[in-house]
Amino acid sequence: MAPDEGFETRAIHAGQAADPTTGAVVPPIYQVSTYLQDAVGEARGGHDYSRTVNPTRTALEECLAALEGATHGFAFASGMAASDTVMRALCRPGGHVVIPDDAYGGTFRLVDKVLGPWGLEHTAVALQDLEAVARAIAPGRTTLVWVETPTNPMLRIADITEISRLAHDAGALLVVDNTFATPYLQQPLALGADVVVHSTTKYLGGHSDVVGGAAVTSDDAVATRLAMHQNSMGAIPGPFDAWLVLRGIRTLAVRMERHCDNAEALVELLVDHPAVTEVNYPGLAAHPGHEVAARQMRRFGGMVSFRVDGGRAAAVDVCNRARLFTLGESLGGVESLIEHPGEMTHQSVAGSPLEVPDDLVRLSVGIESVDDLRADLLQSLSRD
Numbered sequence: 319m320a321p322d323e324g325f326e327t328r329a330i331h332a333g334q335a336a337d338p339t340t341g342a343v344v345p346p347i348y349q350v351s352t353y354l355q356d357a358v359g360e361a362r363g364g365h366d367y368s369r370t371v372n373p374t375r376t377a378l379e380e381c382l383a384a385l386e387g388a389t390h391g392f393a394f395a396s397g398m399a400a401s402d403t404v405m406r407a408l409c410r411p412g413g414h415v416v417i418p419d420d421a422y423g424g425t426f427r428l429v430d431k432v433l434g435p436w437g438l439e440h441t442a443v444a445l446q447d448l449e450a451v452a453r454a455i456a457p458g459r460t461t462l463v464w465v466e467t468p469t470n471p472m473l474r475i476a477d478i479t480e481i482s483r484l485a486h487d488a489g490a491l492l493v494v495d496n497t498f499a500t501p502y503l504q505q506p507l508a509l510g511a512d513v514v515v516h517s518t519t520k521y522l523g524g525h526s527d528v529v530g531g532a533a534v535t536s537d538d539a540v541a542t543r544l545a546m547h548q549n550s551m552g553a554i555p556g557p558f559d560a561w562l563v564l565r566g567i568r569t570l571a572v573r574m575e576r577h578c579d580n581a582e583a584l585v586e587l588l589v590d591h592p593a594v595t596e597v598n599y600p601g602l603a604a605h606p607g608h609e610v611a612a613r614q615m616r617r618f619g620g621m622v623s624f625r626v627d628g629g630r631a632a633a634v635d636v637c638n639r640a641r642l643f644t645l646g647e648s649l650g651g652v653e654s655l656i657e658h659p660g661e662m663t664h665q666s667v668a669g670s671p672l673e674v675p676d677d678l679v680r681l682s683v684g685i686e687s688v689d690d691l692r693a694d695l696l697q698s699l700s701r702d
């Protein structure tokens with residue numbers, strides 16, 4: 319696959335040549351754990367055991383790398399498995415990481431509750447404040463700066479280029495969780511990141527039918543460590559799950575355009591609604607990160623969060639009244655979801671500096687008919 323081919327072409331063809339045995343146009347699901355070896359030490363194409371290598375997973379890994387403009391891709395059993403493997407591969411006990419002060423709750427829990435006792439220290443910082451980021455990085459001790467942009471659920475924007483400079487000047491690596499933006503909307507490696515991670519459960523899978531994760535890089539030394547840790551820790555996706563993510567990826571570009579169209583239409587509705595006190599969407603000119611987002615993103619994505627007048631009870635009421643929007647966690651599927659982060663996705667950060675406002679509602683805007691989404695949101699917000 320030529321690296322200069324368009325995004326949509328790579329999504330459909332990278333890693334996905336027709337099967338050499340049968341000509342099947344879609345990579346087969348190699349539901350297998352072990353392989354015939356032609357002689358001792360002669361595994362065909364290196365295929366010895368499926369934790370180490372599986373052709374369906376390889377197809378996905380090559381496609382993931384091609385989408386992010388990377389030379390190496392690694393698929394995992396979940397986004398958290400990808401994050402955990404990246405952190406353990408690149409950090410050591412006694413080290414230090416910088417994380418966003420509104421990181422995905424699971425990322426915070428991993429760093430705080432799992433890797434903390436392992437010996438990794440962390441500082442949570444507002445990534446939109448570059449001076450605070452610079453202060454949080456401890457040269458010689460900070461091994462990773464972890465960026466999420468846009469963040470979950472506040473949709474804050476971090477300047478990937480500037481933070482990569484700060485990290486590299488201090489000898490640290492920059493990891494970007496690109497789950498919300500997807501490689502269609504944002505290409506962190508081209509902006510200076512060293513590693514990109516994904517929850518492929520979300521937009522890449524795109525159909526709320528699979529849990530998966532990914533990490534990609536163009537740094538050979540980092541890739542060697544990731545490969546070793548992926549094989550040693552074994553948090554790999556099964557062949558069917560790898561196949562499902564790959565199937566989702568083929569339509570990523572067209573889905574993302576529609577997610578963005580629908581989100582923009584609903585943001586317009588929310589901004590003017592009397593029950594809404596604040597709308598978080600980087601596409602809004604008034605959003606504090608708008609200029610940076612416009613520079614580093616193609617469009618502004620399908621995630622929206624907003625605060626409602628009336629506190630927690632009013633926010634919970636909006637969520638409970640939704641009909642077409644499904645009340646549920648996760649995001650990035652074709653169907654629209656609504657949730658109350660304080661009591662659902664972000665319960666794990668309650669009482670921490672990462673706590674989210676309790677009058678906040680988060681939408682994952684799907685690709686249904688926009689008029690139906692508008693009507694449902696209006697009836698959810700009405701207090702009759």
Ligand SMILES: Cc1ncc(COP(=O)(O)O)c(C=O)c1O
Binds near residue numbers: 424529530531
């Ligand atoms: C930004 C972000 N990163 C990582 C994850 C974790 O992914 P997974 O649920 O696939 O483990 C999530 C899950 O919601 C997420 O939103």
